[in-house]
Amino acid sequence: MSRLISFVKRTWILFVLMLVIGFLSLFDSAKVADRALQDYIFTINSPTRSEDIFVIGIDHNTLEEIGPWGTWSRGVLGELINTLNADPINAPSVIGIDIMYFGNKEDDLEGDESLALAAEAAGNVVVANEIIFGKEMDNEGSFDFFVVDKIDQPYDELKSVTKQGFINTIPDIADNKVRKSLHKVTYDEEEYYSFAYEIYKLYAEKNGLPLKKQPKLDSRNQWNIEYSSGDYGGYSLSKVLSGEIPASEFKDGIVIVGPYSTGMQDGYFTPIDNNQLFGVDIHANIVQCLLDNRFKHEAPRNIQTCILLALMIVLHVCFRKINIKLSSLIFVAAMFCGLAIPFLLYRIGIVISIFYPLLSVILLYLLCLVRNYVLEIVRRKRITDNFKKYVAPQVVDTLVKDGIDELKLGGVKRNIAVLFVDIRGFSTMSEKLNPEQVVEILNDYLNLTSTAIFKFGGTLDKFIGDATMAVFNAPLDIDKPVLKAICAALDMLKGAVELGEKSLKKYGIKVTFGIGINYGTAIVGNIGASFRMEYTAIGDTVNTAQRLESNAKPGQILISESVYEEVKKFVKVTPIGIIPLKGKSEEISVYQLDGLAVEHIEKELRE
Structure with missing residues (x-):
């Protein structure tokens, strides 16, 4: 029993610290702080955008020239595909259309047919489908929103002549920023892949490239996106149709077409910028990661926790036993490592928490500092109280x-x-x-x-x-x-x-x-x-x-x-x-x- 009491006296700070950190991790504000630190550290020295990926946007100018999006014929996108593929020598390798064409448009069947024929003639088109998620109770009594209820597909004529990939963009629940890409889902015993991955596969096929290793996925089939600095051009669709921007500009590249106007409500917050990125830019970043084989995955939480606990034990011994000056140097070194190590690990594809280790080091240092200070006060008070019985x-x-x-x-x-x-x-x-x-x-x-x-x-x-x-x-x-x-x-x-x-x-x-x-x-x-x-x-x-x-x-x-x-x-x-x-x-x-x-x-x- 005496050994147990002695052990508790020596380690109570660690128990208190782990309880505090565990408690804080339950709050969204702590998660937001962790994500914000990761965003800041991980986006230092971001890669530059690929010169082979282009975004053609349905921007404000295009909507002014062609009209509101709801009045468009699907034949407009068919015309764009024909324009880009008019000269096979200067044609892009892949055209991805980040627009949902579900069901035939009864008042514009000619437009449906025009789009399908253009895609069939091109043979390099990937179109969007969408996963409809349901809610299913997991073993812990919480709803799992990653259960697939159904998949909405393009109308049959277009589906039969194109590749399809789901365009679902899932923001982080803590702060509504898009950090991860959902790679695949299983529905009716069949695997469906993301829009970006289908673009990448078709690009590899068209250029005779071997498919690279798929990203390491988490429990929900997601992986972390490493965003590139800068955008992917944001070429105006109307200018491409008019010839102001020649089709040869996109020769052998990957073209992704989609909404590029705030009014079309396809903007998302991301780690790379405080402003919103459009969905097409996010898909372009995912495609670039796939092309460059740059995949990031989070280290398992239990491993991170064990390493953090071991570190806290070592620092606890140091802060307790070593004088304040040396302890302060160790504290500064630990804080530096708490920023440098996650950055270096991220460079090789491993994502770890930053906020919780830094907070643990700060709290441990302060707790040990307060403990040592209180013990010194108690010691001095005991001496002075006894001494004051004899002198003034x-x-x-x-x-x-x-x-x-x-x-x-x-x-x-x-x-x-x-x-x-x-x-x-x-x-x-x-x-x-x-x-x-x-x-x-x-x-x-x-x-x-x-x-x-x-x-x-x-x-x-x-x-x-x-x-x-x-x-x-x-x-x-x-x-x-x-x-x-x-x-x-x-x-x-x-x-x-x-x-x-x-x-x-x-x-x-x-x-x-x-x-x-x-x-x-x-x-x-x-x-x-x-x-x-x-x-x-x-x-x-x-x-x-x-x-x-x-x-x-x-x-x-x-x-x-x-x-x-x-x-x-x-x-x-x-x-x-x-x-x-x-x-x-x-x-x-x-x-x-x-x-x-x-x-x-x-x-x-x-x-």
Whole structure:
């Protein structure tokens, strides 16, 4: 069991990471991000378009000259086929028509016949059919939209004299971009191939070329298209018919004819461009991939996951064990490899995810960074919390932050404000209450005084029975130390009202304070025996502050002349006069602190 717990402690980050990545992969936004990264990386240095593939488009100019598409006779395409094949020497090898001619056109049977005769005479025409997909429930209870319901074919006269291939273009469900080509389907125990593949096969046959190896397909008979940069001409059909573009322009090439106007709604988003490509351009890209034997296929997900997990284990060990600088270098190297390796694999035909590995590396690095940071904080806090039981918190914080040399330990003269606060009538209170009650009141009092001291940047020097001693401006310099000591004292008296009411209600005894503040030079530093030392302040300044506190009445703050001179612009006082202090040969002027003359100064000091 202990080994299992130890293993979980070492590897919990990996478990959390894999759960997060698995969860994110369920969202389309993560899939879109992955596809977008792939598009950006994979389209760097895209191949140039083939000089043997041409697109003749039914563009805006053609529609203006011949008329709206719905009014066309099918004989127009027959005329185009005859024009392209008029001179056998300059004729294209293959003509692909990306237009669906399903069923005879009853009001234009002559046009149907004209198109069929032209295709028969040419002997190099591939026309479109279309797969109609149905919906069938798979084993996991989801609909599989790749189940073939039927295949719509061209009218019989045209079908009998041409090759046919399906023109279905299937966008990625995540972001509606066309990245894959459906290669073949099986229907009624017969295989049907894509429009582009039928064009490629006929081209190979016409030119005596051996058919190259078919692309490696995924579970749905698709493969990834590598798009070429640039378009395939987009020649206007009307200009070819008029002879403005001579048929010899397409000699021995592959011509694909289809819609080339946005109004014909045959545009699709692709990785190669943020703008839409027409269906004929997509078919042209697929044909070029087939001609160039450039096939891309995705590596199996389970293999990608296993490799990613192994990588995460290695990086996890590195990020945990190695210092932050070297870990950062490894992180940068891993991010670079996360971009470079997919690009290189794509060049040889393998498609892998980019977003999820990069996200895994980033999250793992950040998690390990946060873990190490938290562990360091916990370690420091454990040390400092223990250390603060023996020395002032500011001393410990400075040691942790700047090192021991910053404190100049051993004793130095500094100008400091010294504050003493004491409970009035503590001995009497101790006699009336039981020990637990005394300790409870004392703890509340010490919490109150300590909080006020720390609030204004003072150093809690020590507790002396029911008295608290604090110094301001040691061990570190602070701004306006005397004024901050004044504000801390006022804060204590304010809290004493609530504490007094609480003790009166609970125990029948009202707790009150007396406070004394002095300002001057004292010796501060490590003082004590070699085996037990404390950071404190000694000298006449400290003694005077203590005498002032012992002379203060319940709820009274007494300050010395030196304190008054430092803060007289900010405080309201009542002069007490010159009074003798026990243990001092010289009398001093004493003032009673009544409050602040500038009400907003306390907030400024805290900030």
